[in-house]
Amino acid sequence: MALAPTQKTDKNTITRRTAMLGAGGLSVFGVLGARLYQLQVLQAENYQALSEDNRFNFSMLLPERGEIRDRFGLPLARNRQNFRLVMIPERTPEIEKTLDRVDQISALSSRQRDRIQKDIRQNPKFVPILVKDNIDWATFSALNMRLHALPGIVSEAGQGRAYPESGVFSHILGYVGRAGDSDIARDEDPLLKQPTFRIGKTGVEASQEKTLRGSSGRLKVEVNARGRIVREWPDPKTEAVSGQDVWLTLDAGLQEFAAKQFATEDEGDDSGGICVIDVMTGELRTLLSMPTFDANLFVSGLTQADMDALNSDPKRPQYNKAIAGGYPPASTFKMVVMLAALESGLIDPNDKILCLGKVRLGNRNFHCWKRQGHGRVDMRDALKQSCDTYFYDIAQVVGMEKIANVARRLGLGESYEIGVGGGISGIVPTPDWKQARLGTGWRTGDTLNASIGQGFVLATPIQLAVMTARLANMTEAVSPRLVIGGDITPFGKMDFNPAHLAYVRDAMWSVTSEEGGTAFRYDSLGIEGVEMAGKTGTGQVRGISQSERNAGVRKNSKLPWKLRDHSIFVGFAPYDKPRFAVGTIVEHGGSGAKRAANITRAVLAEALRRDGLGTAEGPVSQEALN
């Protein structure tokens, strides 16, 4: 079947058609040439820009983090060499086998191995993956010797954060860690996205982040299609600016000394908090929460076991009790009531009140700690002997509003911005407060409880120290400071009658110095001519039932730890020329006259010695100078 009429194919058909195809081919070459002209001449600039985009990237140079030092320059947080092993997966032919060989020299847990495998999966094959860090020098050397048998494994000495005085400063300094999503959302600094960069997570590390961080540098680098850096360009290069050091008012030696005072013979470290404050400047010499924990663990990565141990400890080592532990101030609150009474003019301090061991209010008995009663006591005696009945009595006359007002002026019920974070304000209760908080009206019984620092009243060790410092200072509303530098705002005036303050101070002196004082013979600090004034407090943590009273109140030491009273003491010294004030709380430490008073006395004495009083070697220890 013919598809078309038979046509004569002459010899020229093929030549003609060849010419046609040749012309067609020529025009295709023309089109290709024109396209090349379009790309390389007309749009060249555009493509050159795209090519540069492809090619260049900016690599970030990480700044060195500033150090944190104590008042004498002793480093509390510093940067140190962090010996680590990294693996470049594309250079490691047999990853499992190589890890096995590393494991033989430096053990890798199955968790670490899982993390390594995960990192390898989630990153391009040329990105170095951390195998292990914080390797000690001996192991690091051993690994270095065998690197030839570990293809793709590279040993590095990077920067890590270390807390050489860790433990006693853990609560203050906080720790650093990799920035989380919420940090990145808050802070636009691109440094945060760098995988090896660490930011302050808590404590001073977090509050002084801006000072400590410094700023990143930039390095122009040429990268290939897979993001690998092909070469570095010297220009433009911006060097990273190291962060600045932060100096704290704390005295590392004193902090260490204070921590030792919390040690017990058989029950490990006692739980509690202590604060030593400069009566004139508000500088904190010691701010300690016990027991402590090692913040270095948080930097290197906490194991589940460490975490469980920390979380299940009934003494809650991670909790910063010095600023976040709210305790009933107990009898140390009596100075507040006393000052309020004097300021109100409603009470004559010389009037005596008869204490019979308890006061009946409605159908309820309010007991004095001394069951047989103190007999007739005036205001000074009442503080010296810590007579509860006296304060039940005058508090009803003065009223809670006036007491609360004085409490606030003495620094209670306020959280101080010292740059640690997590501080609580405690509670200075008033009828309004109770109405708002609990929705019920104020009752006289509430005033009675508050008058002896129980009931709703809550205070922290730092607040007790501030209260004591203000009583000792007499004029200025001293506020605590932890970080040296920055703006210093002058303290406000308290506007108390100096005579009233002098009366309170004298009564506090009697507590430690006169026979019958609850802390009699604690006035002596072992330094010639220096006396300590103070006040004991015994914070009740449980209600004592009537049947229990009838059976005879059990001795504290016979109770389970959790049910024992809190031991509280506030004090300042020297009495005649106050220098430091201290607030101490020992959780379940029993009577304030014992555990807390002993600690306070020892720490105050050491603080004064380190400050140049007495026979100590001087304010700056040899260790601090190095």
Added chain:
Amino acid sequence: MVTRQMNSPRMKGALTNKLYEINWLLPTLVGLVGLVGVAMIYAATEGVWRYGAFQHIVRIGVGGIAMLAIAMIDIRFWYRLAYPIYAAALVLLIGVEFFGVIVNGSQRWLDLGFMRLQPSEVMKPAIVLAMARYYHDLPDWRVSHISGLAGALILLTLPMALILKQPDLGTTLLLGATGVTMIFLAGISWRVIGLASVFAAVAIPVFFKFGLKPYQQERILTFLDPSRDPAGASYHITQSKIALGSGGVNGKGFMQGTQRQGEYVPENRTDFIFTVIGEEFGLVGGLFTMGLYMAVIAVCIWLSLQCKALFSKLLVLGLTTTFTLYIFINLGMVMGLAPVVGVPLPLISYGGTVILAVMGGFGLVLSAHLHRNVELPRSES
């Protein structure tokens, strides 16, 4: 250029004489293109000879010797061997189906131990040989007759189907285009061409839907609408255009291509090697390369015109068509004018079989020209 006549009076030896009679312009141009290839592979592999440039030299050398050897053999021998070679190539293609090595998801290679052979490359000169012989043997009146057309189409579609199955869309289309061109050159009537065009308009969408793998469809769709998938299939084209465009008029200089150094253009040693030329030597280098190719093609066409036998003419033109289509498809792809199909730039891209096939083809061209006056009888019935 004047070529010597075969009947030279003084013959020192048939061999040397024949060598002397070869058109040396074509081998010279082919060698020049090969050298461009060596330089560009050298650049694409960061100046490491053993990553391809050295092999390329060896292949050009071996290919050149093969080319001259083939050229020396009488065209009548190739005429006789046309169908056996075609059959052998077909067997190799079927062999790939069963014993082929899979590289990058395509089963295109036969592992011969010393080299990997790509039978689809062998089929390119083989189909031209077979179709040239077919039309030489076919009486003119049957060219536009259905029986004549059917024979040609069978010759053509058998290897196309096998290659499409590998899958290798580029070579399939190239083979088809070469075959169609040869049918056109053989003198098929315009009426048939018209009918075929109508048929193609219907058949191509059907083929697209049922004959192509999803990734092949994707490539064509991406080519038609580059915004479909900027990071995926069109990444090649975008990066390729950046490399070319950033080269400008004079290029960034030999071994200075930043796109190349950054490994942004994939396969720039093989299919995308023109990006290296364009980036490092700019428009000047690109046009120079295209000019060399045009010279090769022009010389081939000119040689075909001197051949007397239809077999020789069709053979030379068919091989030239294949060579030209390689260039068009490759350059079109690299410049973003054609979809990305794996077609190398002949003589410049790294790859052994292509060089041997292309240079073997030029051997046949030279043989046809060398024996241009040899009589090949045609049946007139």
